[in-house]
Amino acid sequence: MQHQETNFFKEQLRTGEALYLPSISVDCVIFGFHAGQFKVLLLKYKHNNKWALPGGFVYKDEDVENAAIRVLNERTQLKDIFLQQFYLFGDVERSKEKHAEKLLQEEGIEDIDAHWLQQRFVTAGYYALVEYNKVKPVPDALSSECTWHSITDLPDLIIDHKQIIEKGLQVLRRQLNFQPVGYNLLPEVFPIKELQLIYETILGKKLDRANFQRKILSYGILDKKEKHYSGGAHKAPYLYSFNKESYFKALENGLAKEW
Amino acid sequence: MQHQETNFFKEQLRTGEALYLPSISVDCVIFGFHAGQFKVLLLKYKHNNKWALPGGFVYKDEDVENAAIRVLNERTQLKDIFLQQFYLFGDVERSKEKHAEKLLQEEGIEDIDAHWLQQRFVTAGYYALVEYNKVKPVPDALSSECTWHSITDLPDLIIDHKQIIEKGLQVLRRQLNFQPVGYNLLPEVFPIKELQLIYETILGKKLDRANFQRKILSYGILDKKEKHYSGGAHKAPYLYSFNKESYFKALENGLAKEW
């Protein structure tokens, strides 16, 4: 099975030029939230032990966005992921690292100099928001691992992938009031404190608990559940779920109040 | 001169495959503000009399952003234009119109079916903010006109250029508090009312004059000038200019108050 996949990928590396749109790739910054921290899903390349964002190429008859959706499905085993294109990384300089060269060598591809993978690529950055616990990370044929990494403690990344993550976070921060951030990162029901932690992480600052509670409830986008939470040695919080209808309606105009 | 340019362009159409990155183009939504209205700069193609955004291709050793800068310089004769990438339009469907086919025919290019211009293109959308009166619109070799059009009254546009403009406006609207909108659209000195009109146009709603005045001044980003304005039969307003330093500092965190 693993062997078969590798052959499939080798085959694609050989026939890629015929299959894919030249010069353009997609890379996905997959955000998850766990234990009070933001995480991104990264792949570890076999050939150089460096980490990279899950990415891929665009079939000649495929929407660019669909290529990103493919990559996401393959790495996370999830369907219907929330996805947002955030930037096209188009500098000449980003192709200078010759990352592809060693990869091709390692895979035993001939004619490396003229290989399509060696050409210049621009890449479209997409960020995804996923529910951490639902994801089953799957490495691709060129990778040995696919694991979560805290955004505050990233490993060595290929090319400009670190900048791509940072840009993704920056855009997410600015779009916070217009994106269904909590809805996609949290499970169906959750205590308000979890949502507050997400907002604090994205905004990079502490928020007053009482004020956050009052404000988020004032939008009328949360439904209170009867159930209680079982956690630490303290009073149990109520659980809430998003009222999808009013939440998405509120997002159209943005959650306008300040945080 | 005009003839020479045409030949230059014909030459480029022939040698484009060798010069340009395949599959990718840039299109610029150039916004100006005049007579209380938002305008975009459009080109009218000779071969089909349809209008289009100023656009172009990316040299193989050129940053994508630089390609957009080239296009802007050529069409407006301006340097140091404020420019913002806002979206990559990457659907398969957008290449279906066969817009290139007639163009190539018209220009007398042979081997049309295999021509590189006929392939699928994805395009990076950039918006620019320019000072209307400083622009000297220049058509390119394939166009008969390069003129301003009110965004409320757009002509027939090729492919998805209308959607590109709309997306650009939408992004501009959401980024309003983070972009130096007034600084780039207005002349060095201006009355506050002009700035208010820009905000009203982008936001699509009327703002209270007195409140706008108080709020914009409260940011401390405007310097009051001694000079007065000469206009209609009424009290003359003060003129202001942006205090560049405090303006850009304020934009880092966004002009956070609501409009």
Add this chain to the structure above:
DNA sequence: TTATATTGTGTCAAGCTGACACAATATAAC
């Protein structure tokens, strides 16, 4: 000289923000 449109500034009620207070309570420690 008068009319008109628009400006600079003022007022004020209603609502929101940020900071802090305090009783209630689910579990852990003893």
Add this chain to the structure above:
DNA sequence: GTTATATTGTGTCAGCTTGACACAATATAA
């Protein structure tokens, strides 16, 4: 079983912001 601890739900309140409107000042047109 009792007590300690951390965290929750809710309350208060001064200070600020918002939105709506008021009114005198004034540059030009009539």
